[in-house]
Amino acid sequence: MNAADTVLELRQVQTRFDAFVVHENLDLDVRRGEVLALVGGSGSGKTTLLQEMIMLHRPSAGHIRMLGVDVLRAGERERQALRRRFGVLFQHGALFSSLTLLQNIGVPLREHTDFDPAFIDQLAYLKLRQVGLPAEAAHRYPAELSGGMIKRAGLARAMALDPELLFLDEPTSGLDPASADGFDALLLQLKQWLGLTVVMITHDPDSLWQVADRVAVLGDKRIVAAGPMVELADVEHPAVRQYFEGARAGRARTDKG
Amino acid sequence: MDPSPESEPAGLEQVDSTTWRCHGRWTVDGLGRLTRELGLRTFPGAGKLVLQGGGVQAMDTAGAWLLRSLLERLDAQGRQVETEGFPEHHMDLLARLDELAEPAAPAPPKPLRGVYRIGKASLDVLQELFELLSFAGETFVCLLRALARPWRIRWKAVLADMETAGMRALGIVGLLSFLMGVVIAYQGAVQLRAYGANIYVADLVGLSMLRELSPLLAAIIVAGRTGSAYTAQIGTMQVTEEVAALRTIGISPFEVLVLPKVISLCLALPLLTVFADVMGVLGGMVMAKLQLGLGFVPFLDRLNEAVGLRSFLLGLGKAPVFALIVVLIGCFQGFKVSGSAASVGHHTTLSVVQSIFLVIVADAWFSVMFSWLNI
Numbered sequence A: 001m002n003a004a005d006t007v008l009e010l011r012q013v014q015t016r017f018d019a020f021v022v023h024e025n026l027d028l029d030v031r032r033g034e035v036l037a038l039v040g041g042s043g044s045g046k047t048t049l050l051q052e053m054i055m056l057h058r059p060s061a062g063h064i065r066m067l068g069v070d071v072l073r074a075g076e077r078e079r080q081a082l083r084r085r086f087g088v089l090f091q092h093g094a095l096f097s098s099l100t101l102l103q104n105i106g107v108p109l110r111e112h113t114d115f116d117p118a119f120i121d122q123l124a125y126l127k128l129r130q131v132g133l134p135a136e137a138a139h140r141y142p143a144e145l146s147g148g149m150i151k152r153a154g155l156a157r158a159m160a161l162d163p164e165l166l167f168l169d170e171p172t173s174g175l176d177p178a179s180a181d182g183f184d185a186l187l188l189q190l191k192q193w194l195g196l197t198v199v200m201i202t203h204d205p206d207s208l209w210q211v212a213d214r215v216a217v218l219g220d221k222r223i224v225a226a227g228p229m230v231e232l233a234d235v236e237h238p239a240v241r242q243y244f245e246g247a248r249a250g251r252a253r254t255d256k257g
Numbered sequence B: 001m002d003p004s005p006e007s008e009p010a011g012l013e014q015v016d017s018t019t020w021r022c023h024g025r026w027t028v029d030g031l032g033r034l035t036r037e038l039g040l041r042t043f044p045g046a047g048k049l050v051l052q053g054g055g056v057q058a059m060d061t062a063g064a065w066l067l068r069s070l071l072e073r074l075d076a077q078g079r080q081v082e083t084e085g086f087p088e089h090h091m092d093l094l095a096r097l098d099e100l101a102e103p104a105a106p107a108p109p110k111p112l113r114g115v116y117r118i119g120k121a122s123l124d125v126l127q128e129l130f131e132l133l134s135f136a137g138e139t140f141v142c143l144l145r146a147l148a149r150p151w152r153i154r155w156k157a158v159l160a161d162m163e164t165a166g167m168r169a170l171g172i173v174g175l176l177s178f179l180m181g182v183v184i185a186y187q188g189a190v191q192l193r194a195y196g197a198n199i200y201v202a203d204l205v206g207l208s209m210l211r212e213l214s215p216l217l218a219a220i221i222v223a224g225r226t227g228s229a230y231t232a233q234i235g236t237m238q239v240t241e242e243v244a245a246l247r248t249i250g251i252s253p254f255e256v257l258v259l260p261k262v263i264s265l266c267l268a269l270p271l272l273t274v275f276a277d278v279m280g281v282l283g284g285m286v287m288a289k290l291q292l293g294l295g296f297v298p299f300l301d302r303l304n305e306a307v308g309l310r311s312f313l314l315g316l317g318k319a320p321v322f323a324l325i326v327v328l329i330g331c332f333q334g335f336k337v338s339g340s341a342a343s344v345g346h347h348t349t350l351s352v353v354q355s356i357f358l359v360i361v362a363d364a365w366f367s368v369m370f371s372w373l374n375i
Helices: A046-053 A076-083 A101-112 A117-130 A135-139 A147-158 A177-194 A205-210 A247-256 B032-040 B061-076 B088-101 B114-148 B155-165 B167-195 B198-239 B242-249 B253-292 B296-306 B309-336 B341-372
Strands: A006-017 A020-031 A035-040 A061-066 A086-089 A165-169 A197-201 A214-219 A222-227 B011-016 B019-026 B048-059 B080-084
Touching: A006 A046, A006 A197, A020 A046, A020 A197, A020 A222, A035 A046, A035 A205, A046 A061, A046 A165, A046 A197, A086 A147, A101 A117, A101 A135, A101 A147, A117 A135, A117 A147, A117 B061, A117 B088, A147 A165, A147 A177, A177 A205, A177 B088, B011 B032, B019 B061, B032 B061, B048 B061, B048 B088, B061 B080, B061 B088, B114 B253, B114 B309, B155 B167, B155 B198, B155 B253, B167 B198, B167 B253, B198 B242, B198 B253, B198 B296, B198 B309, B198 B341, B242 B253, B253 B296, B253 B309, B309 B341
Parallel strands: A035 A197, A035 A214, A086 A165, A165 A197, B019 B048, B048 B080
Antiparallel strands: A006 A020, A006 A061, A214 A222, B011 B019
C-alpha cells in the first residue's frame, strides 16, 4: 500500500475535554475506494472522532491528513477548499427545514460553484434520483417526508459536489429493516459507480457484514482493531467481541453466509 | 483526482470542420465558464460531427450532465454525433444519467396569484379565527373542570410561572412606566404652566396612567416577554413530540401546559399593573417637583381627589382580560407549530404580533364600552 492510496490518515490523535481523555495515541488509515465502518460502544468517542475528521472539532494533539492536506496545520483557504472534496450525512439528515429537497441538495452547489440556477436545479435533481428518491419528492419540505427519505436526501446533499470522500453518521439508524437494507444497497451501488471512499459510524450488524470492506473498532481510547469482519472474528478484545456475540450479530452473520 | 498543476478548466474547441475536442476538467470546479458559454456556441455544418474526449482530465456528474445536454441538443438539430476517445468510465457515467433523467423533474408548484391569493388568505384568517375560538372554548372548559377539582391544578407550575412571568418582569415594567409618567408630566407641565394650573398635573398623570397606560404597557411587555416564550416552549415541545407523548400517557396538554399559565398570568398581570401604576405616578411626581415645583404632598392630595377608586379599578379590571389574550394567543400559536425549526420562529412572531394587536383592540373596546356606560 503506498501513500497515494491513503485518503485519510490519523496519527497519534489525542482528544481531551479538560481532564477527561477521549482518544489517546489513536491511529487510523482510510484507503481510497473502501468503505470503512467505525464502531465502538456508547461514549467511546466515535462521534467526536468523526467531528475531528470533518473539521468540526480540533483534537488536542496529533496529525490528520486528508486527501494530501495536513488538516490541522492548513490555512483557512486550504481547509475551505478541502470542504468541497468531502460530504457528510448527519445522523438525523440535518436538512434545512425551510428549503425544499431540491433546494437543500442545491445548497453546496450554489455556495461553491458559479453555475446558473437552472443548471444547479438539474444537477440537484440528478442527485435526488441517484439516491432513489421519487421525482415527486423534489418540491416537498423535509417535514413532509419519512425518516428514510430524509436520510436519502441528506446523502444526496452530501454528494452534491461529487466528493471523493463521504462521511456517514449512523446512516441506517432509525430506519426499518427494509429501508436499512435499501440504504445499504444504495451505498454499495454508489460506491461502485462513483468510486467513493466512505467512512461511516454504524451499529447495524447487517451494514457491518454487507457493506463495510473494513471495520475499525474504537475502544480503550484508541482503535483496538481494524480489518474485514471475518478477520475481526479472531480478535479477543471485549470491544470487538460484542459485535460477534449476541443474537443480532449472529443473525447478520448467518445472512452473510 | 487532485487538481494537478497542468489541469485546466473545461473547454470545447473546434479541431477541423467536423471535429470538436473536449478538454480540461469537466467537474464541478472546472465547468463554471463552459456552462454559460456552451449555450451560445454554434456547430456550423450539417450531418456528421465528431466529439473527441481524449483531452478530458476528469469528469463527474456535472460534467457528464453538461455533455449529455450538448449531445441532446445536437441530436435535436438532426446531427449524427460520434464520440471518440472518451475513457470507458466517462461513457458509463453518461449512460447512467439516462435512467436518472427520467421522468423529468416536475415543475415547482406555482405560487397563487391575485384574487386567488386574497381569497386564500381570507379563508386562512377565518379558519385561524375559528380555531382560536375553539381553543379558547376548550381552555375554559378545562378551567371550569379544574376549578371543580382544584387539587388537580399544578400549583407548583403556577408559582414557577408567576415568578418568571411576573416577578422577573418587575424591573422592565417598573422602569418603563416610571419613564412614561415622566414623559406625561413633562409634556403636561409645559401646557399647564401657561394657565397656572400646575396642580392639575396630578389629574393628568393619575388618570392617564391608572386608567389607560399602565394596564396597556404591562400587557404589551408581557406579550413580548412571556407570550413569545410560551409559544416557543410549546412549539418546541410540539416539534420534539413531547406534546404527543403527554397525550398518549393520558395527560391533557391543556391541563399541564395551558391551565397553569392561564391562572398564573391572570394573577401576575394585575399585580404588575398595580406596580406600573405606582411607578408611573412616581415618575409624574418627580417630574412635577422638578418642572413645576409642585411638592409631593400637594401632588398626592390632589391625586386622591382627582382619581377615585373607580378609575383605579377600571384600569385594573382590564388586566385579567389582557392576560387571557396573551396566554391564549401564546399557547394557541405554540400548538399550531408543525415539524420544523422555521415553524417555531414563524409562530413566535405571529404570537407577539397578534397578542399586542388584540390587546390594543380590546383596550379600544373597553374605552368605547366605558363611555357608553358613563363610567
